[in-house]
Amino acid sequence: MSEVQEVSGEAGNFEVTVLQSPRYIDTDLCIACGTCTEKCPKRVIDSFNAGLSRRKAAYLAYPQAVPQKYVIDSKNCIYFKKKGRCMACKKFCPADAVNLDEEAKVRKMRVGAMVLATGFAPYDPLSRDTFSYGRHPNVVTSLEFERILSSSGPYQGHMVRASDQKEPKRIAWLQCVGSRDSHHGANPYCSTVCCTYAIKQALIAKEHSTESLDATIFYIDIRTQGKDFEKYYMRARDEEGIRFVKSKIDRVLPVDDTGKLMIRYVDAAGKRIEEEFDMVILSVGLSVRKDTVSLAEKLGIELDQYSFSATSSFAPVETSRPGIYACGAFQGPKDIPYSVMQASAAACAAGTRLVEARGTLVREKPRVSERVIAGEPPRVGVFVCNCGVNIGGIVRVPEVVAYAKTLPCVTYVEENLFTCSQDTQDKMKEVIKEHGLNRIVVAACSPRTHETLFQETLTQAGLNKYLFEMANIRNQCSWVHSNDPDRATEKAKDLVRMAVAKSVRLDPLEEVKLNVIQAGIVIGGGLAGMTVALGLADQGFPVHLVEKEKALAGHGQKLLKTWKGEDVGAFVAEVVQRVEEHPLISVHLQSTVVEAEGFVGNFRSTIRTGDVTEVVEHGTAIIATGAHELKPSDYHFGRHPNIFVSLDLDRTIVTEPERFKDIKTAVFIQCVGSREPQRRYCSKVCCTHSIQSALRLKELNPEMEIYILFRDIRTYGQREDIYREARARGVAFIRYSLDEKPKVDISDNKLRVTVKDQMIQVPIRIDAEIVTLASAIVPPADNKLLSKLYKLAMNEEGYFQEAHAKLRPVDFAVDGVFMAGLAHGPKPVEESIAQAQAAAARAVCLLAARTIYTSAEVAYTNAAYCSGCGVCVEICPFGAASADAETGKAQINPAQCKGCGLCVASCRSGALNLNGFDQDQTFAMIDEALAS
Amino acid sequence: MNEWEPKIIAFLCNWCSYSAADLAGVSRLAYPSNIRVIRIPCTGLMSPKFILNAFRHGADGVWVSG
Numbered sequence: 001m002s003e004v005q006e007v008s009g010e011a012g013n014f015e016v017t018v019l020q021s022p023r024y025i026d027t028d029l030c031i032a033c034g035t036c037t038e039k040c041p042k043r044v045i046d047s048f049n050a051g052l053s054r055r056k057a058a059y060l061a062y063p064q065a066v067p068q069k070y071v072i073d074s075k076n077c078i079y080f081k082k083k084g085r086c087m088a089c090k091k092f093c094p095a096d097a098v099n100l101d102e103e104a105k106v107r108k109m110r111v112g113a114m115v116l117a118t119g120f121a122p123y124d125p126l127s128r129d130t131f132s133y134g135r136h137p138n139v140v141t142s143l144e145f146e147r148i149l150s151s152s153g154p155y156q157g158h159m160v161r162a163s164d165q166k167e168p169k170r171i172a173w174l175q176c177v178g179s180r181d182s183h184h185g186a187n188p189y190c191s192t193v194c195c196t197y198a199i200k201q202a203l204i205a206k207e208h209s210t211e212s213l214d215a216t217i218f219y220i221d222i223r224t225q226g227k228d229f230e231k232y233y234m235r236a237r238d239e240e241g242i243r244f245v246k247s248k249i250d251r252v253l254p255v256d257d258t259g260k261l262m263i264r265y266v267d268a269a270g271k272r273i274e275e276e277f278d279m280v281i282l283s284v285g286l287s288v289r290k291d292t293v294s295l296a297e298k299l300g301i302e303l304d305q306y307s308f309s310a311t312s313s314f315a316p317v318e319t320s321r322p323g324i325y326a327c328g329a330f331q332g333p334k335d336i337p338y339s340v341m342q343a344s345a346a347a348c349a350a351g352t353r354l355v356e357a358r359g360t361l362v363r364e365k366p367r368v369s370e371r372v373i374a375g376e377p378p379r380v381g382v383f384v385c386n387c388g389v390n391i392g393g394i395v396r397v398p399e400v401v402a403y404a405k406t407l408p409c410v411t412y413v414e415e416n417l418f419t420c421s422q423d424t425q426d427k428m429k430e431v432i433k434e435h436g437l438n439r440i441v442v443a444a445c446s447p448r449t450h451e452t453l454f455q456e457t458l459t460q461a462g463l464n465k466y467l468f469e470m471a472n473i474r475n476q477c478s479w480v481h482s483n484d485p486d487r488a489t490e491k492a493k494d495l496v497r498m499a500v501a502k503s504v505r506l507d508p509l510e511e512v513k514l515n516v517i518q519a520g521i522v523i524g525g526g527l528a529g530m531t532v533a534l535g536l537a538d539q540g541f542p543v544h545l546v547e548k549e550k551a552l553a554g555h556g557q558k559l560l561k562t563w564k565g566e567d568v569g570a571f572v573a574e575v576v577q578r579v580e581e582h583p584l585i586s587v588h589l590q591s592t593v594v595e596a597e598g599f600v601g602n603f604r605s606t607i608r609t610g611d612v613t614e615v616v617e618h619g620t621a622i623i624a625t626g627a628h629e630l631k632p633s634d635y636h637f638g639r640h641p642n643i644f645v646s647l648d649l650d651r652t653i654v655t656e657p658e659r660f661k662d663i664k665t666a667v668f669i670q671c672v673g674s675r676e677p678q679r680r681y682c683s684k685v686c687c688t689h690s691i692q693s694a695l696r697l698k699e700l701n702p703e704m705e706i707y708i709l710f711r712d713i714r715t716y717g718q719r720e721d722i723y724r725e726a727r728a729r730g731v732a733f734i735r736y737s738l739d740e741k742p743k744v745d746i747s748d749n750k751l752r753v754t755v756k757d758q759m760i761q762v763p764i765r766i767d768a769e770i771v772t773l774a775s776a777i778v779p780p781a782d783n784k785l786l787s788k789l790y791k792l793a794m795n796e797e798g799y800f801q802e803a804h805a806k807l808r809p810v811d812f813a814v815d816g817v818f819m820a821g822l823a824h825g826p827k828p829v830e831e832s833i834a835q836a837q838a839a840a841a842r843a844v845c846l847l848a849a850r851t852i853y854t855s856a857e858v859a860y861t862n863a864a865y866c867s868g869c870g871v872c873v874e875i876c877p878f879g880a881a882s883a884d885a886e887t888g889k890a891q892i893n894p895a896q897c898k899g900c901g902l903c904v905a906s907c908r909s910g911a912l913n914l915n916g917f918d919q920d921q922t923f924a925m926i927d928e929a930l931a932s
Numbered sequence: 933m934n935e936w937e938p939k940i941i942a943f944l945c946n947w948c949s950y951s952a953a954d955l956a957g958v959s960r961l962a963y964p965s966n967i968r969v970i971r972i973p974c975t976g977l978m979s980p981k982f983i984l985n986a987f988r989h990g991a992d993g994v995w996v997s998g
Contacts, residue, residue, distance in 0.1 A: 034958065063955050152959070224959025446954045447971065448946070476956030478967055487965040494968060857973060917973055923985055929941055929990040930967035 001071075003291075004240050005106070011323025011353065012112045016846040019556045022102035024072035025058075029097035029620070031418065032068045032449070033390045036089035036098065044076040046154075047811055048910060050144040052162070058089045063152045068449060072098070083603065084894045092567070094388020095418065103869045110534065112357055113350035114322045117343060118295065120286040120329035123178030124771035127185050131177065131252045131282055137162035138259055139252060139280045142197060149204050152932050159208040160806035160865035164258040168213070168278035171205060172263055173198040174249055175219040179285030180720055189306055189722040192333040195223045196639030198283045199236045206240060216221045216243040216277070218265060221712035225684045226335055228795065228805065230675055247273075257292075265332075267374060268735075268758055269429065299324060308332045317346040317837070332717050337802075337809040338831060340829050345836030351844060352538045358848060369720045370508070371462045373438040378504040381437035382496065383428065385419035385444035394478040394485050395492045400443065401725055403493045407460040409504045412437060427835035432461040439503040443471035444494045454483070464508035466916060471499040480823065494932055499925040509856035509915050514895060516601035516850055517619040520843055521546065523593055523786065526554020526837040527572060527829065528821025529624035530579045535840025537584035541847050542587060544616050546607055552627050554578045555822075560650045560696075562829055563719050566874040584665045588614075592782075596621075596789040599879075600816030601852055605789075620816050621790060621842040623800060624782055624836065627822035630776040634647045642770045643744070645672075646689050649772045653696060660700045667753045667768040669742055670695060670710040673776035681797055684826040686774035687714040691726045694774065698729050706731045707766055709755050710743050735759060744771055777826040790817050799825045809840045814879050818842050835880050857916035858897035859904055863889045865911035872912060873901035935938075938992035940967045943982060945975050945998030974998065 025036070036058035041387060046055040048765050056802065057077040060070050072079075077101055078086035079100055090098040109892040122143050125133045133139045138161045151157035163499070174196060178564040202215040221246060224233040227441045246268040253262045260276050266271055276356040288307040288371060302310040302320035309319050309326035317325045325343035328334070334342070351358070382404040386392030397415055404413045412435045416424050419442055431437065431506055438461070447470040456464035473492040481488035509666060518541060522533045525547030533543045545552075553576050557570040588607050595606035601619045629647055637643055668690040672684040686712065687841050694706045708726075715723040727733065735758040742755040753766045759883050779798040787794050791814050793801035800819045803811040810818050820836040821827070827835070846852070859880070868888035871880040880896035881903050883889065890911065892903070904912045904919070944950040946951030950971050956963070972978065983994045 032958075034960070060958075063958060153954070408937060446957075448951055448954055472954070472969070476967075477956035479960055480963055481965045482960070482966060483962060491965045493970075498968065498970070527997040900974040901972070902974075905977055905979040912974065912975060917977060919979070921979070922972070922982055925970050926941060926986050926991075927983065927989055929970070929984070930939060931993055 001886060002107075002297060004298070005923060007114070007563055011321075014323065016109050016111055016114070018107045018849040020105045020107060022074070022104055023069070024074065024077075024098060024100055024102050025070050026097045027067055027069045029095045030069045031097070031387060031390075031420065032060070032070065032447075033094065033387060034071050035092050035094060035390070036072070039088040039092040041086065041088060042076055042078050044073065049147045049154050050141070052144060052147055056505060066653065072100070073851070074223065086179060093338045094390070112298075112354045113325065115343075115346045115350055116292070116295070116299075116301075116319070116324065116326045117328045117332055117346070118289055118292040120332045121289040122332070123191075123284040125177050125282050128178070128183075130249070130279070131174065132254055133282060133415065136261065137169075138261060138278065139282065140596055141167055141177075141282050141284045142194070142201065143284065145281045149201065155625060156210065159205055161259065166259075167210060169209075169211065170214040170277045171202070171216070171281060172275075172277040173217045173262075173278045173281045173283055174213070174252070174263075175203060175217065175283045177284050178287075181222065184699065185648070187285055187287060187306065188720065188724065189202060189333065189718045191224065192223070192715045193335045194283040194285060194718040195219065195897060196226060196232065196776040198281070198807055199224070200244070203236055203240060206242070214243070215241075216245055216275075218249060218263070219248045220246070221714065223712065223714045223716050225682045225714045225716055226337070226690065227799070228681070230682045231680050234680060249829075269761060271788070273624070275840050279606070282862075286329050287563065289329060291512045292330055295657065300327075301886070304718070308718070308825050313564055313566050313674045313828075314833060315349075316830040316834045317342055317349055323353060326849050328592070333876065334717070336806040338834070340807060341809050341831070341835045341838040344841040345834040346376050348535050348539075348837040348841035349845070351544075351841060352535070354537050362662045362726065368462050370461055370464055373464070373467070373828040374507060376436075376438050378409040378439050378498055379411040379435065380409045380439040380442045380503055381408075381414070381435065381439050382407075382410055382443065382500065383414050383416055383419045383424070383426075384434065384496070385416050385474070386444065386472065387418065387444060387478075391474050391478045391492075394482050394488050394735065395855050396485065396489045397474055399629050400473070400492050400496060404443075404496050404500070407497055407500045407503065409439070410500060411435060420450055425453075428454075428457050429461040432458070438463065438467060439506060440468050441496065441499045442468075442738065443473045443492065443499065444471050455915045463641055466509040467503070467506050469499045469503040469506065471495040472730060477745070479672045490932070493928060497931070498925045498928045501928040502921045505918065505919045505921045505924055506916075510892060511853040511856045514601050514851055514852050516847055517617050518847055518850070519543065519616070520617040520622060520847065521593070521603070521616060521618045522622045522624060524554070524624035524626055524821070524823065525579075525587070525589075525596060526553040526624060526626045526636060526821060527556035528626065528823070528832045529554070529573065529622070530575050531623055531833050531836035532820050532840045533579055533585050534575070534582065535584050535837055536843060536847070538778070539840075539844050539848075539929070540584070541844065542584045542586070544586050544588060544605075544607065546593055548590065548592050550590055551589065552579060552589070555628060555647075558647050559829065561692065563692055563722055568829060595787065599893055600814075601846065601895065603816065620818070620846050621816045622820060622839050622843055623786060623790075623792065623812075624820045624839075625786065625823045626781055627777045627779045627799070629751045630778045632672050632773050635669060635672065635742075635771070635773055636746055637773060640746050640749070644770065645775045646686065646772060649693055649770075653680060653700070655692075660697055660704075663697070663704055663769045665703060665705045665768045666694070666697055666707070666772070667766055668706070668708045668772045668774060669753075670708065670774045672773040675711065679776055679778070679797065681826070682714065682885050683777040684775075685777070685828050687826070688722065690720050690772065690774045691715065691722050691731070694726055694731045695722065695729065698731070702729075705828055708733050708754075709736050709753070710734070711736060711738065735763065769835075777822065779823070781923060783823065792817060810835055810842055813877055815848060852895070855897070855899055857899040858894040859892045859899070859901065859912055859914050861890045861892060862911050862913070863887070865909045866890050867911070868907050869908065871906050871908070875902050875906050877902070878909065937964070937966050938947045939990060940993040940995060941970050941991045942967055942995040943975070943978055944969055944996065946971055946973050948996075949997035970996075983989040
């Protein structure tokens with residue numbers, strides 16, 4: 001609810017003026033009960049649900065909003081519109097949290113760096129009359145359809161169309177609405193994400209439909225260039241029956257009184273076709289928000305021609321103003337994984353600038369010494385909350401209190417109006433001491449929102465915070481059984497009995513403090529690896545950079561220019577020099593890691609250089625082993641001097657430019673080895689690369705005839721500009737099909753390419769003088785060794801597997817190990833650099849903490865029961881379980897354990913258990929749940 | 933028999949289904965009260981022993997969600 005008003009100063013010392021609009025609800029007092037919403041008489045259009053439903057003027061922005069606190073929308077609230085009338089929210093709020101007199105606050109803050117992560121605005125298709133959008137309710141944007149599919153959306157996740165609330169049987173998605181479109185008001189660039197999200201929506205729509213759904217995606221090119229997206233596309237097309245139609249849409253017209261829509265289009269063969277659908281989804285693109293543009297103007301940062309932040313490929317998150325960084329869709333249209341990478345990259349860039357200030361604002365919390373409860377019989381204190389009327393209005397709380405007093409081991413029971421209020425916390429601390437309580441049960445809302453608050457109170461009372469359990473008698477009882485107070489009260493008693501039964505079986509748990517070794521190892525000395533090394537070293541941490549070749553630089557040095565025209569070679573040379581001169585980076589050339597042991601914060605790796613081995617200790621490891629260009633086995637590669645792969649062509653253009661001056665005809669063949677059954681992924685960079693090469697050849701010889709044989713052109717984002725430029729300069733694009741791949745013949749030392757043009761369905765023969773194969777990017781075979789050494793997951797193609805495809809794109813599931821660059825999947829220079837900066841930021845988070853605490857809720861072994869079968873070692877996804885070298889018995893490293901319990905469930909001997917969720921505790925809860 | 937109502941024990945993953953059950957409350961959705969939820973940190977912990985134990989103690993149905 002805040003916006004930046006003014007920024008003065010410079011990098012390292014900005015003063016930012018922020019205007020915070022009033023929320024009219026005190027977040028410290030709001031208990032998120034929703035009474036204000038319930039009582040508010042004013043209904044307004046819900047913009048979160050894309051205007052498809054209504055909400056109240058007192059509202060929660062959306063169900064998962066953080067903080068989980070309500071807001072009063074003063075633009076619509078009756079009190080603000082009609083001078084002080086209504087005030088229902090204030091009257092009924094049980095926590096007295098409503099403050100309608102709150103005023104906007106102006107805050108000034110001093111910061112050393114700023115990050116702009118302002119997101120995007122979806123393209124608004126209202127101005128386009130082609131699609132009947134805004135004139136027919138069954139034409140919706142993809143964002144609107146996203147809300148329709150959502151269980152918290154306008155129809156509770158039931159897929160229905162607006163006109164008659166009936167389930168559609170045929171849905172069409174129209175791609176590139178407002179993208180790749182040079183019309184006035186539309187965006188000429190590709191929005192990057194729409195092909196994949198349309199496929200996702202079609203798959204989810206199929207899942208949500210009660211009868212079989214006919215889903216069709218009308219497209220220009222399918223651009224599933226992101227990691228693993230091609231497989232998703234293939235699955236949608238080949239296994240789930242989603243129909244993909246390459247086409248150009250002419251018009252969408254309503255069919256009278258049926259709610260249906262007729263789509264008139266021209267298919268790939270140029271045939272005019274009309275088809276009827278029940279619903280039409282417009283896959284709208286991503287634009288820069290208008291308020292972002294004005295903010296950028298205020299800050300004086302440069303924007304590109306589409307108003308995205310203008311950044312260099314070599315510093316993808318740096319704006320034109322030092323100390324101000326940009327990430328996410330403001331820097332260009334992009335998907336979630338790349339946005340998350342850029343966010344961490346911006347943190348790295350900002351952190352590097354703020355090294356001196358690190359930790360200066362940290363305040364230590366005073367520690368209270370913990371009471372030893374060993375030997376004490378359980379003395380349980382139960383606090384039952386009314387939550388104003390939220391619980392007490394349904395559940396008869398006094399009855400629950402009386403019942404709790406009868407339960408075994410319960411020595412103290414108290415009824416509270418609000419158990420979470422500060423005065424109750426203070427009282428709880430006193431009561432714990434006064435009555436010598438050693439287990440606390442709170443019967444109130446959800447542990448998901450309130451467990452940490454109560455645990456903090458236990459800590460302050462000198463009680464181990466794990467001696468705590470909650471009974472969820474609000475969210476999972478009074479709120480959902482409001483029509484049956486008797487049974488809600490009975491259920492609340494059961495829940496309290498279950499919680500008490502568990503609590504008496506709880507033990508104090510310990511979070512072990514571990515030191516983090518203040519150094520990192522980076523494996524791979526290409527552009528990504530070097531960027532990671534600099535990211536760590538520039539922030540003050542020593543780095544071992546291990547490279548198997550004779551020199552640093554990797555494949556980056558073979559690239560000529562980025563698609564924006566920046567000189568890659570010169571940049572790589574500069575980075576190599578910076579790395580070599582950096583006092584904190586030890587470069588190990590012609591070296592490999594041959595052994596590794598340890599865990600997050602405490603690794604030991606053995607580096608072999610020739611016959612010499614060196615053991616290094618490090619807190620973190622970053623894998624940046626890269627990938628390389630496939631040497632094709634088809635298209636006669638290697639049998640003719642004028643058949644190139646992309647990088648060879650680049651090199652030859654530089655070394656022998658005169659060789660191309662008289663060439664009359666050149667052919668590029670795309671997807672050589674990519675997007676094929678044996679390699680089911682897109683290599684992401686090749687379309688852009690071939691178009692760049694074609695433009696370069698055109699510069700050498702404007703008369704040259706150039707043909708690019710493609711399946712889908714994937715010049716995503718602003719790269720679409722060079723695709724358009726290539727077409728304008730006469731480069732011919734011929735679409736071929738995987739079933740009828742082009743053929744290259746050599747006769748009399750001459751090259752002839754034959755391709756069946758998918759548009760005219762006729763074979764075309766081209767007498768080419770040069771043929772360039774845009775061959776696949778493939779991972780190095782020795783990734784497998786590293787995978788074994790550090791217990792790292794790989795995908796089926798041999799790229800390393802991130803912990804979460806969207807939200808943790810640089811982390812491994814194994815803590816303390818990160819990845820960057822092509823080791824993760826094919827990607828261009830700017831994405832490699834951003835990912836490398838992101839990996840550095842993630843690693844620095846760990847190193848800068850200096851110490852880490854292991855989780856207390858981890859698995860542990862009872863060696864007496866362990867048969868040493870090794871199932872837990874096999875099954876643990878985090879490498880936390882191992883067999884003791886001497887006894888062969890299972891052991892769990894708490895630093896690596898994530899507390900998932902897989903080992904516990906799989907142990908046949910009952911030798912494993914999970915702290916905080918011991919099996920006997922769960923059995924006790926089951927018994928008590930069924931005891932009444 | 934019409935009066936009969938099954939006793940159901942639900943084992944819900946803390947991170948997804950348990951949160952969804954909380955959200956059902958926030959959204960004031962109503963459902964029958966014959967269900968008792970046991971929160972588990974992850975369905976990885978879900979042992980067949982829990983299910984058998986629930987049935988042995990009289991559960992009519994067990995729901996595991998995660």
